[in-house]
Amino acid sequence: MSDFNMFCYQCSQTARGSACTNAGVCGKNATVARLQDNLIFSMKGISAYNYHCKELGVSDESVDEFLTKGLYTTLTNVNFDIGDLVQLALDSGEANFKVMKMLKEAHIENFGEPVPAEVKVGAQEGPGILVTGHDLKALEELLKQCEGTDVKVYTHSEMLPAHGYPELAKYESLAGQLGGSWIDQRKVFADYNVAILGTTNCVLPPKDAYADRLFTMDIVKIPGAQVIEDYDFKPLIDKAIELGGLEAEELSTISTGFGLSTILSLAPKIKELVLEGKIKRFFLVAGCDSPNPRMSYYREFVENVPEDCIVLTLACNKFRFNNLELGDIEGIPRLLDLGQCNDAIVAIELAVALCELFEMELNDLPLTIVLSWMEQKAAAILWTLLYLGKTDMFIGPVLPAWANDDILNVLVENFNLTPISTPKEDIKKVMG
Numbered sequence: 001m002s003d004f005n006m007f008c009y010q011c012s013q014t015a016r017g018s019a020c021t022n023a024g025v026c027g028k029n030a031t032v033a034r035l036q037d038n039l040i041f042s043m044k045g046i047s048a049y050n051y052h053c054k055e056l057g058v059s060d061e062s063v064d065e066f067l068t069k070g071l072y073t074t075l076t077n078v079n080f081d082i083g084d085l086v087q088l089a090l091d092s093g094e095a096n097f098k099v100m101k102m103l104k105e106a107h108i109e110n111f112g113e114p115v116p117a118e119v120k121v122g123a124q125e126g127p128g129i130l131v132t133g134h135d136l137k138a139l140e141e142l143l144k145q146c147e148g149t150d151v152k153v154y155t156h157s158e159m160l161p162a163h164g165y166p167e168l169a170k171y172e173s174l175a176g177q178l179g180g181s182w183i184d185q186r187k188v189f190a191d192y193n194v195a196i197l198g199t200t201n202c203v204l205p206p207k208d209a210y211a212d213r214l215f216t217m218d219i220v221k222i223p224g225a226q227v228i229e230d231y232d233f234k235p236l237i238d239k240a241i242e243l244g245g246l247e248a249e250e251l252s253t254i255s256t257g258f259g260l261s262t263i264l265s266l267a268p269k270i271k272e273l274v275l276e277g278k279i280k281r282f283f284l285v286a287g288c289d290s291p292n293p294r295m296s297y298y299r300e301f302v303e304n305v306p307e308d309c310i311v312l313t314l315a316c317n318k319f320r321f322n323n324l325e326l327g328d329i330e331g332i333p334r335l336l337d338l339g340q341c342n343d344a345i346v347a348i349e350l351a352v353a354l355c356e357l358f359e360m361e362l363n364d365l366p367l368t369i370v371l372s373w374m375e376q377k378a379a380a381i382l383w384t385l386l387y388l389g390k391t392d393m394f395i396g397p398v399l400p401a402w403a404n405d406d407i408l409n410v411l412v413e414n415f416n417l418t419p420i421s422t423p424k425e426d427i428k429k430v431m432g
Contacts, residue, residue: 004021004022005021005022005023005030005404006020006021006022006023006024006029006030006033006034007019007020007021007033008020008024008028008033010076011026011076013025013026013076020033026076026077027077027080028080030404031082031404031406031407032079032080032081032082032085034402034403034404034407035082035085035086035089035402035407036073036074036079036085037402038089038379038400038402038403038407039070039073039074039085039088039089039092040071040074041376041379041380041402042070042089042092042093042096042376042379042380042383043067043070043071043092043380044376044377044379044380045096045375045376045377045378045379045380045381046063046066046067046092046095046096046099046380047067048134048200048201048376048377049096049099049100049103049342049377049380050063050064050067050099051219052103052134052135052137052200052342053099053102053103053106055135055137055218056103056106056107056109056110056137057106058102058103058105058106059102060098060099060102062095062098063095063098063099063102066091066092066094066095067095070088070091070092073085073088082406086410089383089386090383090386090387091387092380092383092387093380093382093383093384093385093386093387093388094384094387096380096381096383096384097345097348097384097387097388100342100343100344100345100348100381100384101345101349103342103345104342104343104345104346107136107165108259110136110137110140110167111136111140111162111165111166111167111168112165112166112167113166113259113261113262114161114164114165114257114258114259114262114339115164115166115257115259115262116164116255116256116257116258116262117163117164117169117255117256117257118253118254118255119155119160119163119176119177119253119254119255119256120175120176120177120251120252120253121176121177121178121251121252121253121254122176122178122249122250122251122252123154123178123192123246123247123248123249124152124175124176124246124248124251125245125246125247125248126150126151126152126245126246127150127151127152127194127240127241127243127244127245127246128151128152128153128154128175128192128194128195128240128245128246129142129146129151129152129153129154129194129195129196129197129236129237129240130154130155130156130178130179130188130189130192130194130195130196130197131153131154131155131156131159131196131197131199132155132156132157132158132159132182132185132196132197132198132199132202132203133157133158133159133197133198133199133200133201133202133203133220134158134159134199134200134201134340134341134342135199135200135217135218136159136162136165136168138197138199138217138218138231139153139155139159139162139168139199140167140168141231141233142197142233142236143168143171143173143174144171145233145234145237146171146173146233146237147171147172147173149173149237149241150241150245151173151237151240151241152173152175152176153171153173153174153175154175154176154177154178154194155174155176155177155178156177156178156179156185156188157179157180157181157182157185157202157316157319158181158182158202158315158316158340158341159199160177160254160256160337161256161257161337161339161340161343162174163176163177163256163257164256164257164258164259164339165257176251177254178192178194180289180316180319181289181316181317181319181320182202182203182204182289182316183289183290183291185202185203185204186204186206186207189206189207189209189210189214190207190209190210192246193243193244193246194213194240194243194246195213195215195236195237195239195240195243196210196213196214196215197215197216197217197228197233197236198214198215198216198217198220198222198225199216199217199218199220200219200220201220201375202316203216203220203222205222205223206222206224206225211224211225213239213243214226215227215228215235215236215239216228217229217231252323254322254323254337255322255333255335255337256337256339257337257339258333258336258337258338259338259339259346260346260349260350260353263336263350264350264353266332267353267357269330269331269332270332270357271357271358273329273330273332274358274366277308278308278329278330279308279309279310279329279332279366280306280308280309280366280431281306281308281309281310281366281367281368281430281431282309282310282311282312282354282365282366282367282368283301283302283305283309283310283311283312283367283368283369283370283430284312284313284314284347284367284368284369284370285298285301285302285311285312285313285317285318285321285370286312286313286314286315286317286318286338286344286347286369286370286371286372287315287317287341287371287372287373287374287378287381288315288316288317288341288372288373288374288375288377288378289315289316289317289319289320289372289374290372290374290397292397292398294396294397294398294420295320295372295397296320297396297397297420297422297423298317298320298321298370298372299320299321299324300423301370301423301426301427302320302321302324302326302335303321303324303423304423304424304427305326305427306427306431307327307329307334308329309334310329310332310333310334310335310336311326311334311335311336312336312338312347312350313335313336313337313338314337314338314339314340314341314343314344314346314347315340315341315343315344316341317372318337321335322335322337338350341377341378341381342377344381344384344385348384348385348388351365351367351390354367362388362389362390363389363390363391363392368392368393368394368430369385369390369393369394370393370394370420370426371393371394371395371396372395372396372397373395373396373397373398373399373400379400382395382400386411386415386417390415391415391416391417392415392416392418393415393416393417393418394418394419394420394426395417395418395419395420396419396420397420399419
């Protein structure tokens with residue numbers, strides 16, 4: 001947690017003209033300040049998904065209204081009510097639920113319902129472009145423009161789920177995956193002599209080794225990087241050809257593309273296996289990756305999940321363990337990749353479907369959620385789960401810095417949100 005009780009410098013009243021670090025000159029206390037910070041972080045996450053929705057031509061007026069109201073709430077001398085700010089955080093969860101659902105439906109309408117796919121990992125012979133970020137529309141436009149060339153397009157980090165969408169996978173130029181989550185980009189981007197496209201957040205200022213071949217687009221701006229305008233990828237494609245070809249390397253594979261309809265098609269078999277005691281529990285191990293050494297927890301957790309349990313995953317956390325061979329339970333894969341971070345909505349809809357399948361309430365399901373927390377979209381997703389009333393979740397590798405003791409007490413007492421300990425201890429706690 002922060003060294004300060006609060007840190008606010010948003011107005012001219014700040015203490016000593018610098019920042020209020022204990023209590024606000026305006027009258028707000030540290031918990032109010034932290035809840036306002038939390039609300040801003042959650043709205044930033046919602047805005048990312050909302051932006052992609054608008055790129056695909058869909059919108060929800062209630063989401064836009066909430067973002068305006070929520071941001072206004074954080075102005076100086078507007079809202080000092082702790083209870084109302086907690087409710088606004090839950091309201092942000094509702095708005096994020098709406099926007100994730102809207103984005104999922106827009107992705108399906110434009111790119112088809114995801115289906116399981118085995119993705120080649122590693123370089124193939126020929127010139128290449130490596131695409132990172134989350135923007136599937138940008139990837140589609142690039143794939144169209146690469147047709148008729150020898151340029152191969154590779155995905156990086158959260159673009160991996162693109163391989164599961166039929167309308168993207170149909171392009172021969174979509175070759176495979178290079179690298180894992182966003183934290184490996186400075187090494188991977190330097191190692192592979194390809195043109196690089198950053199489409200959304202998670203792009204880092206580049207190393208000199210690849211700065212001259214980094215392109216960005218739309219809202220993403222990196223000093224020195226060339227900017228793609230209006231989906232005209234000719235400069236990017238020309239750069240890939242100019243760089244020459246990659247040498248082929250030994251390939252491995254990872255799976256992705258387990259959309260809601262695919263999993264629900266297995267519902268009768270899943271129900272049978274659960275009733276027979278062959279599937280004891282589902283674990284959703286999901287969230288952001290980060291360089292924190294404690295992130296090793298998540299791979300160790302999945303390695304130690306009992307063999308009669310299923311692991312669901314999404315977002316870039318999955319790169320900690322998605323190369324593990326977990327096998328299957330009578331044809332049901334034990335590791336199911338649901339997609340990008342916004343596909344948390346798929347996990348939520350799956351949980352609702354399981355409630356109906358087993359005629360149980362959400363918190364009675366044999367489902368445990370193990371989250372890794374990092375950035376603002378994770379804050380929005382956390383509040384979505386809390387808005388839906390999900391309890392007994394684990395969170396790590398560290399607690400959000402905006403959560404002081406007062407806020408943590410609310411989260412623990414009302415939702416039993418639990419910091420991770422060790423994988424074996426946490427699994428033992430869940431499995432009894």
